[in-house]
Amino acid sequence: MGPMSFSEFLLAIGEDKLAGFILNYQYGDSVAEIAHKRLLELLRSYYFVGGMPEAVAVFADTRSYREVSDVHNSIIDTYREDFPKYAGSRNLLRMLNVFNFAARNVGVKVKYANISAQDQSATLKKDLELLAMAQVISKVVHSHCSGLPLQADIEEKVFKLLFLDVGLMNAISGLNWRVLSQLDEMKLINEGAIAEQFIGQHLQGILADTPNRELNYWLREGRASNAEVGFVIALQGQILPVEIKAGATGSMKSLHQFMGERGRSLAIRFDAGLPDDFEINTTIRKGDATREVKYRLLSLPVYLVERLNEIVASCLEKRVAH
Template sequence: MMKVHIEREIDKVLLDWKNQIDRKPLMLRGARQVGKSTAVQELSKHFDYYIEINFEESLDVQAFFNGNLDPKTICENLSLYFNTPIIPGKTLLFFDEIQMCLPAISSLRFFYEKMPALHLISAGSLLEFALEQLPSFGVGRVRSVFVYPFSFDEFLGSLGEQRLINLKKQASPTNPLALPFHQKLTEYFKKFLIVGGMPEAVAQYAKGSSLLEVQAVLDDLIISIKADFAKYKKRVPSMRISEVFDAIIQQTGGKFIYTKAATQTSIVQIKEAVQLLMMAGLVIPVTHSSANGIPLGAELDEKKRKLILLDTGLYQRILGLDAGKLLAQNDFDAINKGAIAEMFVGLEYLKYGNPLQQENLYYWHRENANSNAEIDYVIQQGEQIVPLEIKASNKGAMQSMFMFLKEKKRDLGIRLSLENFSTYPPIDVYPLYAISTVRKE
């Protein structure tokens, strides 16, 4: 049976790149199995010729990158090897799993300088490890595109709910959705927490499989992810990385405490394992910012850092959350203290950002004997800093929000919950499923 392609925002990004007059070779960056290769294969339909080289599988092709990195010579060899013409403007050349061939990464800059008309894309699942060894491989000559799992809007699109997406985009705190549409989106949101955004899981659900069948797909993905730990680095055993990975899952929602991560491992090894997991794109940091001004990254305290997994589907499956309760209840606090809702918001915020920039997530926390306060996320909207407070239900006080607004002299806060769009100045309320609207304000 022919595999059906589900349209994604990355498809538009790649098509825009194809049509640019002045373009650079692209490097798709992101965790394994988030859809990088599929997006390039879809783009290839717009070319007369297509060559895909997987450096993990085609070890013999690596010989073409030994010694001379002249693009013309490389293309002549590849054209003969694959029996396919390489013609600038007509051929798409794709270097997949490029981290397996460091000279191929180095060659990208020469393609930009000597064959700028050729459409060349590279990608890799453990690419950051290779780039660490080549810190200046193509500064200014290669354009990075950051790829994440499916967003909630892309999930809705996979289910043919474009009209529902459009309705959601038209809603605002002063123009709430009609209750039936809000309820329908809320139910989809709960299902998305379970399915997550990994392309294989979304495709399985979109073709009509049950949530139980999707859980089996997620189990396979988890096994594959953990098997990759052995490829990371020799200085941290894969068993230690696995222990730290599980600790991150358990500590989601709070500041990560290294001493609780692995009892038989040194703090140095735990920190190294965390860094490796972040480089692999599996774990995303949320760092404390004083939030006194922009950019938010100017006043960081890396000793205060939360860590979240890249996907809610994988998260709920590893943690063993009750999927039935996620669907049935309107209070996630009773399930896992609301951590999955907080995690969802951070991930969605990144997915709707600029794919040409690697963005960071920030939160604010003040520890005081008399006035302890925490804001789940602080974001920048134009020249303003806006606090986001997540409620994993449709109720809850906002003492931390008001404390932040008063202390920082800010006049707008955003609350995300299971409520419909509404406003209680100076607080605007958005449903959890509407992060894309928050992002575009």
């Protein structure tokens, strides 16, 4: 069982109306500015508390971030104490190092040398696999995304990580409530791993009952520049790139590149803004030539990630109808 979702968190803390709004949101519905602002405030609380049931229960009872921190520390200690159960004869100090690395490097392409310069890649790979089997971490593997299923076209050696829960991730990373509460919305979306972890763990929830539930991303490494799309998932028979980014559509060069190279027609962006729908007309470079790229961008506030499957289904239906 994974962490509680954001809507479950809202229900647990007595925000039933806002939870109901998320759970019943339909493509094209408007969002009142006052509800939007309140949801972003509560989202910030969720980023700190996370979805571990014990942490949510303490927050629901006390509204104390300090007491939530005590619960996080207790949960983290329990995980560390459990290492011997599945680590066998493996080096526990190294396992702890890998555990901490995973929490502090969510969304970053894994290079074994960055985990430890002293240990062999094969050893560290085994440590990561054990943590993945224990469902403490999960891999997001690069796929070339040339067709479905996405997992048929992966490069297993190229991957980034998600941690079990955004609250635990922040606790291990040493991010306290005072710092988190002062970050503006733009920084919360664009900087660090918090929004990527949040979106990732909710996408895992969406895909939990599907045959291909592993998450993927797209990475193209070039001599001059790299292009990367945060997640690529299969929903409603479509290959959907998912970006987490605040700001103008012109700042999404990687997404433009993906859409042009893979010929997709619909992309998703999560940010701190109200829901919106854009027709993107831009150009990309392919070798020495430029190519025109046209696609539809569905822009959604981060808190609506749980409804992505239903929103995409409605969006595609309306496109067919028109």
